[in-house]
Amino acid sequence: MIGELYEEALQGHAPVEIEHADGQRRPLxxxxxxxxxxxxxxxxxxxxxTTLDVGSGPGRLTVALARRGVPVLGIDVVPYxxxxxxxxxxxxLCRDVFGLVPGTGLWRTALLADGNIGIGGDPQMLVRRVLGLLAPGGRVLVEVGPPGSGSQIEPLRLRAPGRVGEWFEWAQVSVEAIHGIAAGCAATITGTWQEADRWxxxxxxLTSCPAKGPCPARPS
Incomplete structure (x- = not known):
């Protein structure tokens, strides 16, 4: 149902909202x-x-990079x-970042934009996995929440008129909290920037960690 509602939103067939566990809703x-x-x-x-766009969605970043001549691949779990x-x-390609990813150990850059640091509800495990997909010296560009925005892991679901999706875990990570996540992944933050109210x-x-093959610790 999550994928179906997301696809409908992409197609413009139905207004879809994100619902929080406390009942609050906001537009997708x-x-x-x-x-x-x-x-x-x-x-x-x-x-x-070479750049891997993790959770690329409808591909605006993947397409823009391809047009610039950057070798890029977008991966997303939603076929549409x-x-x-x-x-x-x-x-x-339709791929799960915790599954088999082409070019493992060869990517120079990976993107976790648009809040995709929240994928799976365990940002430290996600960052560790993405770092393992990179070539030695590679880097991950992560979009995070602004200072003071707080960090949390919470259940969310998608809702459309007359239908609701299943609950799934999602994480929100502030610019302050990413430091602890990086330390837990044996990584270092080499740059921080702000643009258009985004961080x-x-x-x-800090170490060479080629995560060959599928990740054995994907959250259920």
Missing amino acids: PIQDWLALRPGDGGLLARCSG AVALTVQAGGPA FVTLRS
């Missing part, structure tokens, strides 16, 4: 994911070498989002 920000928006410029400019990326000219950090691994 589909428009932010369909076209380049303020703050994307600095993120794209920092992508060098992957199809939109390919139709727009961006290379993308980003660059992570590099």
Whole structure:
């Protein structure tokens, strides 16, 4: 149901909301994911070498990088989002970051934009996994919450008129909290920047950790 409601939102067939466990709701920000928006410029400019866009959605960043001549691949678990990326000219595959990912150990840059640090509800495990996909010296560009925004792991679900999806775990990570996550992954923060009220950090691994094959510790 999560994928179905997400696909419907991408198609514009139904208004879809994100529902929190306390009952609060907010619109699923589909428009932010369909076209380049303020703050994307600095993120794209920092992508060098082979780039993996994790949770690429409909592919605005993947497509923009491909048009710039950057070797890029988007991965997402929703087939329709992957199809939109390919139709727009961006290379993308339907893959789970915790599963088999092409080019493991060879990527120079990985993206965790648009709050994708929250994937799986365990940001430290996610960062460790993504670092393991990189070539030695590679880096992860992570979008984080602004100072003082707090960090938490919470259940969310998607809701459309007359239908609700299953609960799933999602994490929110502030720019302060990413320091502890980096330390727990034997990584260091080598850069922080702000653009258009969005905050980003660059992570590099302190050790060589080629995570070959699927991750055995994917959350249930």
